[in-house]
Amino acid sequence: MLSIIASVAALHLSKAAADISVQGSDHVNVFQGTRGGGNRFPGVVAAPFAMVKLGPDVESGRTDAYSGYLPTGNIWGFSMMHESGTGGAPKYGVVSQMPVLGNITNPGANFSQPRASPDEGRVGYYKSSLANGITVELAATEHAGLYSYSFPNGSSPSVVIDVSHVLPSFRGLGWEQHYSGGSFGIFDDGHYTGSGTYNNGWNLSPDWSIYFCGKFNQRPSRAYTFVSRGNTTVSNKNGTSWVMGNQRLGGVFAFADTNLQSRVGISFLSTAKACANLDSEITPDTSLETLISNAQRRWNTEVLDKVKITTTNSSDLQLLYSSLYGMFLIPSNRSGENPGWTSTEPYYDDIFTFWDTHRCHTSLFQIIQPIAYEEFIRSLIDIWRHDSFMPDARSSNFNGRVQGGSNADNVLADAFVKGVRGAINWADGFAAMQTDAEVVPPNNFDPKAPDSSTKEGRGALPDWLQYGYITPRFTRAVSRAVEYATNDFGLYQVATGLKKPAEAQRYLNRSRNWRNHWNPSATSEGHSGFLVPRAANGSFIPQDPKDCGGCYWGDAYYEDNAWIYSMNAIHDVAELKRRIGGDERFVDRLDKLFDLGIFNAGNEPGFTSPFLYNFVRGMQWKSVERSRYIGSLYGAGESGLPGNSDAGAMESNLLWQMIGLWPMTGQTTFLILAPWFESMTIDLGRNKSLSVISTGGARDTSYYVQSLRVNGQPWDKAWVAWEDIFANGGTLEYVLGDSPVGWSTGELPPSPAS
Structure with a gap:
């Protein structure tokens, strides 16, 4: 066993065991x-x-x-x-x-x-x-x-x-x-x-x-x-x-x-x-x-000691705290150091980039450092006030570059639905999001993608508004389209919360536009239906779903192929399952991401795909298998990341899997995986905490969920909501074992755009 305890008796740690993780900085490998x-x-x-x-x-x-x-x-x-x-x-x-x-x-x-x-x-x-x-x-x-x-x-x-x-x-x-x-x-x-x-x-x-x-x-x-x-x-x-x-x-x-x-x-x-x-x-x-x-x-005070685990395994301690440390190196807090304008608002720079971090970094940032996170959101809105657009990326006090969508929209939506308020002016926040959704940014004529702006906003917005999809006159057309859909879903979430029904309906409808790139006749490896390029006359352009060309700035897909991007409408998974052909075909398609070597743990577009098994009853165990495989690619050493850190995105990916959850950005949903440790406590601030406890397991050999209790109550859903365990704190009590069990027979995770 990794832990020196077996269950809730974690509260009675010996002093020697407790002391080993009192100072998280002692375990960081920089x-x-x-x-x-x-x-x-x-x-x-x-x-x-x-x-x-x-x-x-x-x-x-x-x-x-x-x-x-x-x-x-x-x-x-x-x-x-x-x-x-x-x-x-x-x-x-x-x-x-x-x-x-x-x-x-x-x-x-x-x-x-x-x-x-x-x-x-x-x-x-x-x-x-x-x-x-x-x-x-x-x-x-x-x-x-x-x-x-x-x-x-x-x-x-x-x-x-x-x-x-x-x-x-x-x-x-x-x-x-x-x-x-x-x-x-x-x-x-x-x-x-x-x-x-x-x-x-x-x-x-x-x-x-x-x-x-x-x-x-x-x-x-x-x-x-x-x-x-x-x-x-x-x-x-x-x-x-x-x-x-x-x-x-x-x-x-x-x-x-x-x-x-x-x-x-x-x-x-x-x-x-x-x-x-x-x-x-x-x-x-x-x-x-x-x-x-x-x-x-x-x-220690602001980050590392907010997460406690009970273990005598020094490798686990080093991996946990080194990953936490690496997650909070950037962005840079430059409040009081902004040369562009005078403001009493906080100012953060060195955002590299929301394309990388919105999937799982920003959601953990909010949990570990809620005060700084509120400042960060305020800074994004203040950048819009003075620079006309929120950044997707920013350094040296200048927006740029946008790789896909306007993913600051996803970040604001995620914060909004999870109750981040404080001094945030959410009317301005929504106006900033609407700028992304409605205003075409001036073209900065980037030599790598001269078709439209890579500085900020949504450069391919003209097609999105005219056709409801993006034609090849714009680079990265398909990957931008699926991201624009998730961006618009973010606007729907905030508009709903601000009681703007007309705007909410408009952006909910637009969040479904990813479907307009779905070619049911596109085939690959025994599967039909993929997101492909589409011409202005409505015809689909022939595309091998496994081939994305150079997969870079001038191509139809950015840094991944149609197999991955076709699974990226995480707000509309029920519709995605229907188009793929139902539960069995959906599971087979997820399996093939791994069987065919398509999935790349070091590449952000595929971050959520391994855990979509939770949208099929009784199949949560497969998400756990994929999670354990991904976790095996990490280590605390110099070569301990399976790809570029991407400003802490890679580290936050691992940290969520250690916790045993996966965030669905822009929603209050967390998919349930399986925790790494017999006991983990996360300080949520304001005298609240999340306690994650497991019995009967061993991380590498006995990790399948046999049963789960949430806040002391039996649980049969493969997901929890923010309100269940984070809003006021909570407990997750897992029983783990050697063999898969189809315990997740309850209500499926929400699919709000479906």
Whole structure:
């Protein structure tokens, strides 16, 4: 057994067993998902969603370092801003400095260094040991960072700051970042300020600027600025100065002492605000240890210790808490740091992307951090107020890119039906959703998809409104159509709650438009009926359901094929079952996703498909089988994610399966799976909790649900509602066993559009 208890006796844990999971941060592996395409950021993030993400930037041939980090290669700087778990192309890697040995004669040179040993890290702390003998230790706050350098005895320490430093991309897709210019000034007391301006990246943003303010704990023996033009670097040898322009520029600082600390604050508003952030968050006497302790306290209090399990298995603890940690690295809370407009509303940036996260990340975000989640929803609505559209993705204060639908609509709907209110102006929220549903966004002429906007909104809306489907004149026509349908269902949900019957009926009808792409004559592997492209004259275009071409921006389907997208109308499953041919055919089609190797656990469009067995009476056990298979693909190690983290989407997928539930976004429905642990408690806030208890099971060998009690009452449904276990807390008591049991004979999960 994984647990040291058998049942409700979990309440009587021994002190030794309880102590093992008191501090969740002790069990976090910050390097989870940093290999194998997970792209997780392992550096210092001092609190959930902190603006500063301080860590190394690594170069290794022409390999994109999406989070700045690569396990092999040379470190060429330590910068203050990164993303985590993103694809497409790297973003940020700005406000960087690099420790260097000896007298610097050419500040524009490449000072990169191999590592003498693998990097080390834990929550709130990061360490790199360079081949030249320099050790770098990092800690941070939300808006400032602390670099602690140890140079070899007898060496001549220097620090080089290059304002042009930015993470490159080598994919050749036009998504690489560019440095536009900057400024750098050194003052008489040795501190410096400046700014850098950058553009492009995956969201194709125009120029944006970050300001910085840096101070050392010892006065430099020598400090000067430099400007590089082509292969020529001009240095100001006279000490203090100010340089600015679009050339590569920065500063060089030399010191006598081989132990050195560097403090840096950043701001999107001004150098004065950057200095204020630094002085208020990291004072001259603040120690590295204090910052580490503060970071661990924040993470434990705000996220990690809200989920408790009873186990002595260290691998389970590490997997659970590493996944929780990875889920809350981005977006970035930049409240008070918005350069675009003045507002008293919260402001969150670095949304990568709702296409990835709306399926299971945002619903768990709400449960673990309800206060921050309300702020997040308010921020989305405030972005609409000032930028005309809510984002599907956003970074550097700029919307972009939309991969499918306007999935902020799904996020707002999910929050609304689960009772998120607080200070949210839901009238404005619905108006923001209606903008997505009714207003065609201006075309930003994205070279990868020039047919319509990839910046925001629904670019293919003209066809959606005219035909009720999307023709091939728009890229990603089929996958956008099924997402537009779920977006419109979100509007139906909110309109219903706001007592707007006409609007509710309009969007309910539109949420069924996915059916207009259904070609009953399309066949594949013994099945008929798939979502396929459709011409303006109403004719279906021949399409092999297993073939999506390049499955990318210019194709009819984005990142998956018709087998997967045909199962994605999760608000209309009863109708989907009818079209497929009933329960038996529905189960066979789900089976074939796995038997034919179509399902990809690392790809978001298929996230919900493995659990749709719950829509057939007595077949819930198959969802559990699929869940256990998916769970086996995860681990707490460097290659522990089955795909790109996608800003925590992959981690939240696993966490829901550990709980033993699956959220149906935009609805109050949770499909029942089987929990991993004999006891798990989730703190829901306001003195409420969810307790998940199981007996008779073992995660890898005995995991089939034999019976279930919800809040003490026998349960025969393969689903529960928000009101059952989350609104006021609740209990789920499972009996697990070795063999499948058709216990789920009760009412089927809701299918509200059917």
